[in-house]
Amino acid sequence: MSLKVVLVAGARPNFMKLAPLWLEMNRLSSAFEPIILHTGQHYDYEMSKVFFEDLELPEPKYFLGVGSGTHAEQTGKTMIEFDRVIENEDPDLVVVFGDVNSTLACSVTAKKLLIPVAHVEAGLRSFDMTMPEEINRKITDAISDILFTPSKDGDENLIREGIDKNKICFVGNIMIDSLIAILKSIDQSYEDKIFHKFGIQKTNYVLVTLHRPSNVDDRNNLLRIMDFLNTLSSKIPVIFPVHPRTKKMMNGFDTSLDQNEAFKIVEPLRYKEFITLEKYPKFALTDSGGIQEETTYLNVPCLTLRPNTERPITITQGTNELVSLGSVKEKADLILKGSCKQGSPLELWDGKTSHRIIEIFTKWSLRK
Ligand code: UD1
Numbered sequence: 558m559s560l561k562v563v564l565v566a567g568a569r570p571n572f573m574k575l576a577p578l579w580l581e582m583n584r585l586s587s588a589f590e591p592i593i594l595h596t597g598q599h600y601d602y603e604m605s606k607v608f609f610e611d612l613e614l615p616e617p618k619y620f621l622g623v624g625s626g627t628h629a630e631q632t633g634k635t636m637i638e639f640d641r642v643i644e645n646e647d648p649d650l651v652v653v654f655g656d657v658n659s660t661l662a663c664s665v666t667a668k669k670l671l672i673p674v675a676h677v678e679a680g681l682r683s684f685d686m687t688m689p690e691e692i693n694r695k696i697t698d699a700i701s702d703i704l705f706t707p708s709k710d711g712d713e714n715l716i717r718e719g720i721d722k723n724k725i726c727f728v729g730n731i732m733i734d735s736l737i738a739i740l741k742s743i744d745q746s747y748e749d750k751i752f753h754k755f756g757i758q759k760t761n762y763v764l765v766t767l768h769r770p771s772n773v774d775d776r777n778n779l780l781r782i783m784d785f786l787n788t789l790s791s792k793i794p795v796i797f798p799v800h801p802r803t804k805k806m807m808n809g810f811d812t813s814l815d816q817n818e819a820f821k822i823v824e825p826l827r828y829k830e831f832i833t834l835e836k837y838p839k840f841a842l843t844d845s846g847g848i849q850e851e852t853t854y855l856n857v858p859c860l861t862l863r864p865n866t867e868r869p870i871t872i873t874q875g876t877n878e879l880v881s882l883g884s885v886k887e888k889a890d891l892i893l894k895g896s897c898k899q900g901s902p903l904e905l906w907d908g909k910t911s912h913r914i915i916e917i918f919t920k921w922s923l924r925k
Contacts, residue, residue, distance in 0.1 A: 561590045561648045567598035567659025574654040576612035577734035577911035593617040596659040603825040611828040635662035656690035679704035680711025681867035708870040728913040729905025737908035768800035769844040790820035858897040876900040
């Protein structure tokens with residue numbers, strides 16, 4: 558009998574974590590019956606569908622269409638809809654990824670219906686309870702049956718919180734599986750096409766992504782960020798694919814979107830395009846979790862505009878540095894002068910995380 562597994566995705570960073578596992582389970586179809594469920598937390602074409610295309614994923618079997626709203630609305634709607642799916646499918650296992658509202662909503666719903674839950678990317682902690690993601694992570698980890706950690710600090714955090722260590726499996730970073738796969742598909746002519754499309758020169762630009770509420774929901778902060786980027790673009794071209802949340806705030810605060818030629822504000826990019834641009838910048842400026850990890854893997858300097866990170870290994874062993882609005886200019890100037898951090902390869906960030914997870918699921922299903 559094959560193991561019926563519902564794989565839950567909701568927001569953009571979930572798709573590249575789900576893909577390697579689905580591909581592997583689909584290959585082993587006598588042992589697994591994987592079902593993709595998309596909650597619809599992210600729904601714009603550039604935030605969702607193009608990722609399924611680039612990651613070679615099929616259409617989800619279930620699309621819950623929950624959309625945006627307050628945290629309570631989004632979480633509540635997801636729970637109501639997911640409850641029906643669980644009743645309908647009666648799966649052996651639900652797998653959730655990362656730390657978004659869909660992760661929390663579906664893990665809680667499944668557990669209350671007595672369905673085992675596995676959490677991929679468990680154990681990360683920013684120790685900042687003002688971040689919705691930290692709440693999502695802690696609750697999901699507290700109730701999950703199998704916790705897959707991307708780095709050893711994740712194991713330590715979980716053990717400190719009293720999680721049974723037999724539930725914790727250090728498997729490495731599954732996002733790197735997708736990164737390695739997409740890198741293989743990017744050749745010289747694709748790169749030339751992308752750099753031509755955006756009118757920038759390889760190795761001479763800065764890549765920016767910012768969407769955290771703490772950076773973009775406050776008018777003053779957002780204006781200071783835009784001002785900094787505008788000034789930076791007089792030294793080096795800046796490309797800024799704008800997340801819908803940031804765009805909404807920019808429009809609401811009446812921040813002009815039309816900047817100078819060297820300050821390129823563009824729509825969210827598809828996965829393959831973004832990774833191409835992530836390979837060669839002088840540095841990336843971000844507040845995203847995934848980009849801190851990808852730049853570490855790619856050995857690209859990364860400045861993270863946050864007071865903390867749930868991914869400290871990208872600082873201690875990688876290319877990442879935390880900056881504030883007060884320090885970002887100085888750090889950026891240092892990198893532009895050639896002084897930047899070098900990273901080292903991270904343990905089990907090797908493209909084989911999905912294999913390790915599958916092996917663990919196989920053993921787990923035999924024990925059941
Ligand atoms: C969510 C995750 C965050 C993750 C980010 C990646 C939570 C709490 N946050 O934040 O951890 O880093 O995704 O992108 O789960 N919108 C659109 N189109 C879309 C999606 C959103 O226009 O397809 C707009 C809506 O106006 C919405 C806003 O963006 O209100 C924010 O979306 P939401 O899903 O609430 O949170 P994110 O900021 O995207």
